[in-house]
Amino acid sequence: MARYVLHMAFDDAPSRLAARPAHRDHLRRLKDQGRLVTAGPWADDTGAMHVYEVADEAELRDILREDPYTAVGGYEIVLMKEWAPIM
Structure with missing residues (x-):
């Protein structure tokens, strides 16, 4: 398995905000499956960071x-990089 960090930037589009509940449900399912380590928005809601455990x-x-935010163009990927944490 590999661990990936994803840094996303958001816009203020109403369509993204409307998709937020479905996006968070999607994240919960991934967490339950063990494919999402952690996720959360920046304090100013300009984006988010997610850490995934995937093949x-x-x-x-x-x-x-499959993310509902993708369907509405709710984010831009700033960084997607494999991460090798030591702690």
Whole structure:
């Protein structure tokens, strides 16, 4: 398994805000499946950081395709990078 960090930037589009409950349900399912380690928005709600535990980048991209935010164009990927934490 690989651990990936995803930094997302948000806009203030009403469509993203309307999709937020479904987006968070999606994240809860991923957490329950063990594929999401942690996730949360920046304090100023300009974006978020997620940490995933997946087989590879292709699996992460599949996860993102299923995210309700993707359907409404609710974010931009600032950084998607495999991470090797030591602690």
